[in-house]
Structures are given as C-alpha cells and as structure tokens.
Amino acid sequence: MPDPDELRALGQRLDKARRQSEPRRQEAPPSSAGIAGRFATELVVAVVVGGGLGWLLDRVLGTRPIFLVVMFMLGAAAGIRNVMRAAAETNARSAGGTPAISSDDEEI
Amino acid sequence: MQNPMEQFTIRPILMGSRPMMHTHVGHHEFYFTNQAMWMCIVVGVASLFLTLAVARPQLVPGRMQSVAELAYEFVANMIRQAAGEDGMIFFPFVFTVFVFVLFSNFFGLIPGSFTVTSQIAVTFALACLVILTVIVTGFVVHGLGFLKLFVPHAPWYLLILLVPIELISFATRPISLSVRLFANMLAGHTMLKVFASFVIALGGATAVYLKLMSIAPMLLIVAITALELLVAFLQAYVFAILTCIYLNEALHLHEQH
Numbered sequence: 269m270p271d272p273d274e275l276r277a278l279g280q281r282l283d284k285a286r287r288q289s290e291p292r293r294q295e296a297p298p299s300s301a302g303i304a305g306r307f308a309t310e311l312v313v314a315v316v317v318g319g320g321l322g323w324l325l326d327r328v329l330g331t332r333p334i335f336l337v338v339m340f341m342l343g344a345a346a347g348i349r350n351v352m353r354a355a356a357e358t359n360a361r362s363a364g365g366t367p368a369i370s371s372d373d374e375e376i
Numbered sequence: 377m378q379n380p381m382e383q384f385t386i387r388p389i390l391m392g393s394r395p396m397m398h399t400h401v402g403h404h405e406f407y408f409t410n411q412a413m414w415m416c417i418v419v420g421v422a423s424l425f426l427t428l429a430v431a432r433p434q435l436v437p438g439r440m441q442s443v444a445e446l447a448y449e450f451v452a453n454m455i456r457q458a459a460g461e462d463g464m465i466f467f468p469f470v471f472t473v474f475v476f477v478l479f480s481n482f483f484g485l486i487p488g489s490f491t492v493t494s495q496i497a498v499t500f501a502l503a504c505l506v507i508l509t510v511i512v513t514g515f516v517v518h519g520l521g522f523l524k525l526f527v528p529h530a531p532w533y534l535l536i537l538l539v540p541i542e543l544i545s546f547a548t549r550p551i552s553l554s555v556r557l558f559a560n561m562l563a564g565h566t567m568l569k570v571f572a573s574f575v576i577a578l579g580g581a582t583a584v585y586l587k588l589m590s591i592a593p594m595l596l597i598v599a600i601t602a603l604e605l606l607v608a609f610l611q612a613y614v615f616a617i618l619t620c621i622y623l624n625e626a627l628h629l630h631e632q633h
Contacts, residue, residue: 306556306614314544317547317548339544342537346541346545349545357621
C-alpha cells in the first residue's frame, strides 16, 4: 500500500488538474440534429396536447367547438414558449459552465 | 419484403406451446412477454455490471471500474450543472433512469433483440415517474408556493392568457419527454430494417448489376448502425438532463441558483 501522504498529494493534484480541464470538457454542445429534434417535438407536442385537452373539455362540457379552438391556440402559444425555453437552455449551456435556464426571460 | 414494424410486436414468451407465467385477474389476461423479458434482462445486466464493477474497488481502477466511475461522474456533473448542489439528493433517481434508458437503447441494437424503449408505454411510464417526482418535490419544498411556477411576471390582464399557456406548457412535458425517446428509437430501428430489406431484395435479383448494387444499402446499414449507437447514448442523455432541468425548476422555481 502506498503511504497516505503521497495519496493525498496525488488527490490534490488530480483535483487541480480536473478543475482546469473542467470548463473545456463541459463545452461539448449537443449535436444540431439533436437540438432541432428537441425543438420540433416541443412545438408539435404542445399543439397536440392543447388541442387534445380542448377536445376533452368539449366532450365533457358539451361545448363543441369552443374549447377545442381556444385550447388549440393556447397550445400553439405554449409550444412557442417551450421552444423559447429550450433555446434559452441551449444557449446557457453552450455559453459555458453557467447554470442552465434563464427562467423568466422577461417577456415583452 | 418483411414488415419493418414486425420487430416491435409484443408477444408472450412461449414455453413449449404454452405461454409462460400466464395469469389472469378478472377478465384481464397477463402474459410474460418479450417486452417484459428484455426489461428484466436490461435491469439484471445493468445491476450486475455496476455491482461487479465496484465489487472489489481498486485505487487505480481497472476497465470495468473505470466505466462505472465515468458513469457516476458523468451523471453527477450533469445534476450539479443543471440543478445545483442540492439537486444531488436526486442522484440515485437520475442515475437509475439514465442507466435504464441507456442499457435499453444499447440492448435494442443487438440483432434479434427487442428494444424496450421503442414502446411508448415504457417511455411514457418513465416520463410520468419523472414528472410526478417533480410535482411532489415542488410541493414538498415550496408548499403551495410551487404554483408560482405557473405565474410569470406580467400584468394581471395578461395572466389570464399566460397562466393557461404555462399550464399547457407544463402538461406537455411528460408527453414530449416520452415521445422524443420513443420516436427516436422507433425511427432508427425501422430505418435499419427497411435498408436491410433492400439488401435482400437486390441480392435476390437475377441481373448481376442489381446484385452488385446491394452493396450500397449494406454500407448504409453500417453507417446507420454507428449513428444509432450515438442516438442511443444521446437520447439517454437528453432524457436524464431534462429530468435534471425539471427537478431544478421544482427545487428553485424561477430563481437562479
């Protein structure tokens, strides 16, 4: 067994080396295809969920087609919100070690 | 041409001519299917691998131990970066989800195997688990204040519009999380099968030049398989990082950590 002092020194050297290489290592951005795929699903799914919820509400309340129309549009808006949020996350990550999510990007 | 979707069929495992472990509760029939079998294999191999890898820990890690340590550091860094230091209480959860998805995706690439994550039922159940964890965490940490997540800073007359939008946006999460993983696996495997059927169709042709042309889709399959390896890892990563991001929101609401 190597002696503990040497080990501690080695550990400290490792920590230092790791800290130096850290920012470079975390830079690796996700592939553009991955980003595109993520944005597309976020957008489409929100519209589908909005429309689906509207359709369900209409069925339950017997108000066809008011909620379907309203929720469809709200879904589209939610989709754009999702994409904005996803883009903010991607930006934050590729800008380097800073924590993800600028949560409230103070809209308008 | 063989049906390229045939590979996703769920069927009971037969023992002799009878389905294995067949039971029924009321009118519902339960079978031990190829899906269940592959899930058991994935969980079994992953647990066994990680347990064996750190069974006799060495100061200078061997190959297996290195892989386990790399996986640990990868997930730990991901959580620290996305959810901060206090997100580390979720390390076991995120690590389990990540390893399960990763191993399922990789096992699906073995010829003749079954891709567990190509079933929306599996990915949706996983996504629901993640979102339920997020909701429970949010209410435990912030109480009713968690609902502030759905109220952006805006004048009240805009909130009438914005709160429903935020609610729908939140409701899309389990679906986009599960659809992304499921669609990626489904598309990749279907594509492989379709190109494979081209090879067979061209190779079976009588004209020699058609036979020679079958090399082209064959090469494509090799390339796509490599791409699928990347996608398998990337989708597991995306699933895990989004889990971290959602957990971060539940832990810290809108503020920066």
